[in-house]
Amino acid sequence: MANSSSGDSVTERLIRVLETFTPSRSVQTAAEIGRRAGLPASTAHRIVGELVEAGMLERDDDRRIRIGMRLWELATRSSHALRLRQAALPFMERVQARVREHTQLAILEQDEALFLERLSSPESGSNVTRVAGRLPLHASSSGLVLLAYADRALQERVLAGPLPAVSSETITDAAALRRKLAEVRAVGHANAPGYIESVSTGVAVPVHDETGDVAAALSVVLRRDDAVEPALRELLSAAREIERALGGRRSPIQR
Numbered sequence: 001m002a003n004s005s006s007g008d009s010v011t012e013r014l015i016r017v018l019e020t021f022t023p024s025r026s027v028q029t030a031a032e033i034g035r036r037a038g039l040p041a042s043t044a045h046r047i048v049g050e051l052v053e054a055g056m057l058e059r060d061d062d063r064r065i066r067i068g069m070r071l072w073e074l075a076t077r078s079s080h081a082l083r084l085r086q087a088a089l090p091f092m093e094r095v096q097a098r099v100r101e102h103t104q105l106a107i108l109e110q111d112e113a114l115f116l117e118r119l120s121s122p123e124s125g126s127n128v129t130r131v132a133g134r135l136p137l138h139a140s141s142s143g144l145v146l147l148a149y150a151d152r153a154l155q156e157r158v159l160a161g162p163l164p165a166v167s168s169e170t171i172t173d174a175a176a177l178r179r180k181l182a183e184v185r186a187v188g189h190a191n192a193p194g195y196i197e198s199v200s201t202g203v204a205v206p207v208h209d210e211t212g213d214v215a216a217a218l219s220v221v222l223r224r225d226d227a228v229e230p231a232l233r234e235l236l237s238a239a240r241e242i243e244r245a246l247g248g249r250r251s252p253i254q255r
């Protein structure tokens with residue numbers, strides 16, 4: 001791959017351009033992209049132009065750039081996430097209809113919880129989660145489930161910190177987090193009251209794939225004063241159905 005005068009490859013520059021898009025920054029000018037990607041303006045304009053040409057980026061009437069439908073199409077086809085989401089969706093809808101609060105599905109991705117789906121109704125309470133958004137493993141209920149069943153190396157990497165506070169109630173102490181992860185494994189779910197926002201409680205359960213590994217976390221975001229038990233029952237029953245839809249057997253230690 002041809003390198004630029006600064007030594008980075010075409011692929012690296014392409015990735016830097018695409019990574020300037022974030023959950024909260026979905027529209028930018030080509031000049032902003034160049035600046036944020038650390039690229040000379042001419043290079044940024046050329047790469048952006050070629051990506052627009054290929055449909056990977058799109059230009060709106062104000063010549064601002066957003067992620068293109070072609071890139072969405074290719075990325076959404078990603079068999080793993082799509083299969084999981086499709087298996088989960090009918091049961092997530094049931095949880096949402098019964099609990100009437102935000103219902104979401106997350107996977108472990110590069111040491112964070114990445115949300116594949118979120119169902120809400122107009123009367124649902126506060127929630128910071130976005131589809132294709134991320135939350136820290138130590139702070140969210142989904143993250144705690146994913147971390148509790150993750151491999152040792154990942155757990156130790158996260159426990160080594162930093163453990164930034166998302167709210168004043170986030171667990172930021174490694175020993176306390178270690179105890180919380182042991183509790184999650186012992187009870188089979190994560191309860192995260194106020195860890196993300198003081199007004200809400202996240203509750204999450206593991207979803208196993210056909211090999212018995214934890215493939216995802218299924219969660220609800222309740223109002224802080226809501227009872228946890230009814231929602232937890234719905235989550236556990238939905239997780240079992242999703243596992244069946246994935247063709248799975250549960251891990252022997254989970255039975």
Ligand code: PHB
Binds near residue numbers: 128129141196204
């Ligand atoms: C959680 O999963 O713990 C969680 C997520 C989003 C919120 C609150 C809690 O807004």
